[in-house]
């Protein structure tokens with residue numbers, strides 16, 4: 001049933017937005033719980049906004065693909081910076097998605113639900129001449145054109161959510177470059193009146209509205225289901241769409257309320273905050289050190 005539309009109905013749509021599972025460093029307890037929620041509650045769709053693996057290794061992909069293909073709901077999967085082979089440069093440049101073989105029809109696939117489309121936007125690149133390492137986002141002109149073409153091909157009046165791995169924030173408050181071409185992309189998507197953009201990468205949830213010259217843009221981030229937590233326990237987003245209203249709940253096993261889970265500024269990456277001024281959610285479950293990856 002992957003990739004197919006849910007049955008037609010007029011009621012609210014419910015999505016589960018998962019991100020940064022990072023097989024290789026997955027939180028098994030959180031992952032089992034998320035899977036049980038999906039099986040029991042049967043959301044209309046699941047959007048997974050990238051970083052399926054920790055090091056893009058074959059066993060990590062096998063585990064990720066097995067977990068995802070067992071989900072009996074429509075699924076779309078974005079590609080994260082951790083999912084591009086890092087050590088095998090031939091694969092990185094010439095066959096970066098080869099290891100997604102078992103779920104290739106779900107990768108960057110558009111989901112068409114009743115009067116709602118989830119449209120992918122690629123933010124991960126094989127190389128970035130502007131900087132190294134290449135872990136942050138870059139919306140290339142080609143990637144943006146593809147997303148806009150998909151949106152413009154939808155029947156008039158279709159509601160749109162865009163799914164990407166990196167938040168689109170282009171610069172941190174201190175000017176550091178985050179997602180290249182993010183500002184322009186946000187403005188163009190706001191001009192298309194999308195309901196919001198779903199992303200991952202920073203491992204803390206957020207629900208922010210950015211003002212652009214073309215109008216407001218809702219930016220919805222999901223936390224992680226891995227052990228590599230930043231400042232909040234593992235979580236996923238439940239998103240309810242009714243008409244043009246979008247409600248976001250950051251669900252977690254610890255039952256921490258959503259406002260205490262969400263950060264109010266987009267950090268640079270998923271690393272636990274080390275400086276006092278770095279954005280931290282109120283719950284602030286900051287690990288002393290990152291868990292080792294074996």
Ligand SMILES: [Fe+2]
Pocket residue numbers: 020022051080082201202203270
């Ligand atoms: Fe991640």
Ligand SMILES: [Fe+2]
Pocket residue numbers: 051080081082165200201202
């Ligand atoms: Fe990432």
